[in-house]
Amino acid sequence: QKEVEQDPGPLSVPEGAIVSLNCTYSNSAFQYFMWYRQYSRKGPELLMYTYSSGNKEDGRFTAQVDKSSKYISLFIRDSQPSDSATYLCAMSGEDSGYALNFGKGTSLLVTP
Amino acid sequence: DAMVIQNPRYQVTQFGKPVTLSCSQTLNHNVMYWYQQKSSQAPKLLFHYYDKDFNNEADTPDNFQSRRPNTSFCFLDIRSPGLGDAAMYLCATSVGGYEQYFGPGTRLTVT
Numbered sequence: 001q002k003e004v005e006q007d008p009g010p011l012s013v014p015e016g017a018i019v020s021l022n023c024t025y026s027n028s029a030f031q032y033f034m035w036y037r038q039y040s041r042k043g044p045e046l047l048m049y050t051y052s053s054g055n056k057e058d059g060r061f062t063a064q065v066d067k068s069s070k071y072i073s074l075f076i077r078d079s080q081p082s083d084s085a086t087y088l089c090a091m092s093g094e095d096s097g098y099a100l101n102f103g104k105g106t107s108l109l110v111t112p
Numbered sequence: 113d114a115m116v117i118q119n120p121r122y123q124v125t126q127f128g129k130p131v132t133l134s135c136s137q138t139l140n141h142n143v144m145y146w147y148q149q150k151s152s153q154a155p156k157l158l159f160h161y162y163d164k165d166f167n168n169e170a171d172t173p174d175n176f177q178s179r180r181p182n183t184s185f186c187f188l189d190i191r192s193p194g195l196g197d198a199a200m201y202l203c204a205t206s207v208g209g210y211e212q213y214f215g216p217g218t219r220l221t222v223t
Contacts, residue, residue, distance in 0.1 A: 008152070032210040043118075043202050043214040044155070088154060092210055099169075100212060102154035 003027050006089055006103025015112050019076040023089035023103045026070065030091040030101070033065050035074045038086045038105065047087075048074065079110045115139070116215035118203050124221045125193050133188040133218045135203030144186045145212065146178055147202040155202055161186065190220075198222045 006023045013019055021035075031052055036044035048063040050056045050072075056063045062075040072091070076083055086105040116137045125131040135144065142163050147155035158172045161180045175197070177189040190197055200219050204212040 034211065036214075041200075041217075041219065043116075043217045046211065046213060049211045090212075099157050099160075100155075104152075104154050 004089065004091060004101050004103045007106055008104050010107040010109060012109045012111060013079055015079060015081060015110055017079050017110070019079050019083070019108060019110075021074040021076075021087050021089075021106050021108070023072050023091075024070055025072075025091060025101070027091075027093065027095075027101070028067075028070065029093040029095045031093045032091060033063070033072050034090045034100070035061075035063055036088040036090060037083075038088060040085075044088055081110050081112050084109050116203055116205055116213055118201075118215040118218050120218060121216060122219050122221075124223060125190075126223055127194065128192045131190050131193055131220070133190075133201050133220070135186045135188075135215055136184050137203075137205045137215075138184070139205050139213065140183065141205035141207050141213070142183070143206045143208065144180060145204040145206075146176075146186070146188045147204060147214075149200045149202055149217070158188070193220070193222045195222050 004025045033050045035048040037047050038044040050063050050065050053065045053067045060077045064073040086107050088105040089103040090100040092100050119134050145160040146158045149155040157169050159178045160167050179187045200217045202217045203215040206212040
């Protein structure tokens with residue numbers, strides 16, 4: 001079983017919709033959780049960084065971590081065509097050294 | 113703006129011809145990483161440096177080498193590129209290892 005599972009999509013939503021992106025993981029030692037946005041042929045851009053369980057909000061983006069269920073989510077409110085990109089979850093912990101464990105990414109398309 | 117810079121953005125090399133990719137950072141982060149990302153796949157860690165300490169991932173091919181002459185610069189050398197090495201190569205930095213910041217990437221084509 002891969003350590004981090006993420007549905008690759010593609011996910012297509014109309015402009016203004018609320019988008020929910022999710023990852024599950026198997027390693028209970030993970031404590032650091034990140035969401036990256038990657039536009040085509042560009043490097044990943046760090047969107048949200050969360051330590052341990054809980055919620056974090058930044059503008060239209062909310063990250064949630066539920067360590068008991070080993071489940072993390074990224075919500076995008078009032079989605080815009082410019083949000084169309086691949087969203088990668090990534091996580092690490094004390095036992096993974098400096099390596100990030102990535103999901104495969106979910107491709108999101110927001111249509112006008 | 114402080115950032116991670118990669119040069120060149122696009123590199124074409126011939127099969128077996130050595131190539132070097134470069135990365136520089138103005139963030140003054142102590143950890144630098146090289147990742148390989150193939151189409152529709154997650155980034156795969158090749159190496160990382162904690163300061164000058166070099167760490168090689170177990171499954172990184174011997175064909176790949178890296179150098180970090182100072183805090184700001186890091187290089188990826190591919191000694192004999194094969195067709196399977198065509199990919200996006202990403203440099204990243206962090207303080208301490210968790211929150212990583214990526215450069216724009218170098219897209220390598222092998223002909």
